[in-house]
Amino acid sequence: MRFLRNPDPAQQAARMRLRGMIRKEARQIVRDPSSIAIAFVLPILLLLLFGYGISLDAKHVPLGIVIESSSPEAAAFAGSFEQSEYLSPHRFGTIQEAEQALITHEVDGIVWLRNDFEEKLLSGANAPIGVIINGVDANTAHIIEGYVKGAWLSWLQQRAAEQAGELNLPVQLQQRVWFNAELRSQNFLVPGLIAVIMTLIGALLTAMVIAREWERGTMEALLVTPVTAKEILLGKLLPYFVLGIGGLALSVGMAVWLFGVPLHGSLPVLFISSSLFLIASLGMGLTISTVARNQFVAGQIAIIVSFLPAFMLSGFIFDINSMPPAVQVVTYLLPARYYVSILQTVFLAGNVWKVIGLNSLALIVFCAFFLGIARRRMSKRLE
Template sequence: MNRQRLRGLIRKEFLQVLRDPSAIAIAFVLPVILLLLFGYGVSLDAREVPIAVVIDSPTPQTASFVAGLDYSPYFAPRYVATAAAASEALMAGQVSGILWLRGDFDRLLLTGRTAPIGVWLNAVDANHATLLRGYLEGVWQDWMLIQAETAGLALAMPVVAEPRIWFNPAVRSRDFLVPGLIAVIMTLIGALLTALVIAREWERGTMEALMASPVTMGEILLGKLIPYFLLGMGGLLLSVAMAVWLFQVPLVGSFWLLVLCSALFLLVALGMGLLISTLAKNQFVAGQVAIIVTFLPAFILSGFIFDIRSMPEAVQIITHLVAARFYVAILQTLFLAGNVWPLILTNAAALLLMMLIFLGITRAKSRKRLD
């Protein structure tokens, strides 16, 4: 390993990055776009949900009940005259559910029996419908407790829930999505950029010139690896800064531990990209393979959006081959829970093993030969 030759290769690669704005765009512009899109455009929360409210006989009791909907951040009630009109609004997609307070609401309430409330929900999105049902049950339970306290009665309930929410007390999906998105961004930066660099050398014919020079294959690989590693870490710092300061995602754990684990994952992504680039020798093919093999698994099978435990058992086994799975677990732990060492060390060890495998295979497949 000759340091002077290595410095020359690194300088050459940095000059190539400066002359090719696409690399800088992938490293710094793409994270900003993705974070803005997912931070503001994607939400798993059910808030301000339009729901049709039908009241057959308005009374003080019905007014006090629907007031819970008016002041709830989860509902945007729309008062409709008849159940038929509410059903038409639900069929047209104008509302996500119907709440129907029938004419004998007060009479049955005074008799001590359950007040007749009809609820219809659009369950095309099953998760959304389940959330709405839970929110409506919460509004109903709170109202029943208030009515009992006003009347000086004890409301007999078989179970009294006292929830305690850990790690994401605000119950914001953004706090869960943004840290996972950093794993997708790092996968794109590491794998996509390096998947193109060696293939580009082959297409432009400069690889032959490098092989005719005294540089070793190890120096060539390090000359490609180091510049894009620095670009990737720059993209990480930008992403973390946006997550903490723009989207107000709490970083409970150690920042330096986050940087260390991110550097480990970035080396895994760089190793995958270099391996793809070494085998493909064509920029278009290398780019397509990088997206299919690295980006899509990181997006779907990493636990970034979809819970791995809810997947079929065979797919859960396959997710252990996806490096982003382990990195997403580290990110969400450090951001929301803190330095949970057993979890962090286990996932970091998996990333270290993958890094050694991918970089080792890349080095073994790289030869100073034209065939």
């Protein structure tokens, strides 16, 4: 004969209290349009903005062409720029007109062929080509410089083929592009943007949750109930975790089906790593909410310590290796740095376990750290 053990009344009461907290928070989320907007509307707006409105690809760059002598060689060289999809040539009669156009930002660069270009070229002497580039934006200047060199090399190869010879270069460059063969900036930006979205959903929402309870006076009523501090934290953590996973699913779906970003890794790996980052962000937000009892202050702190670092220092847009050494050290303190690395690896390279494992381990450390601080600071006291 087996005896059925009666359930522990204390554990049963704890489960009931936790279910009640989760139900209360879920109803509050449904009744609060701002939470739904941050979880679903804001990701759509950010993805549309960065996916369509922001691009790091420099195409159709306006380039001034100055040809002082109408020779066949000069015309053929100028034609090499017109065949490029990255450049938009504009012809000018004199270098003074082109320089004025550069000053007024009508063009971003100038290619200048002097009147003795063909004569020196046919005589075997050096035929210099003048190139002037607007260096206000250093990145664009380097891109234009590369495009001009590419058009120049294309012209040399075409000229050698017309003369039934081979272009004699000391080095032959054979390049292959891995992971993003199309060189589309959307493939780089959209996965990183998911980290920013998850930071907003996790840190910003939860930072304002408990602060809103203090402002409305409902926290005092909650503290006099039998519910424990641990149950309060779990009751507020779990509903927003589900909300964040919904925002993740929406963001991944838009990235793959709307923007055509390849997903070479597996969805379970993406889900697990995203869950770790979301828990870390939720813990950060709960920690902030235990310090600030005002929604405005909590929101400002969340933006300063979570959103802005995730946007600027995570590698989402700016390469971390190009940052000053002191700033690179700071990036190791940001969970978004590790999550962005995981996202870009899973989307563009696949399940590279060395990268995923090390970064996931760092996210686990952040989860334990922030949840530990939130639990330590959360107590059923009015002070």
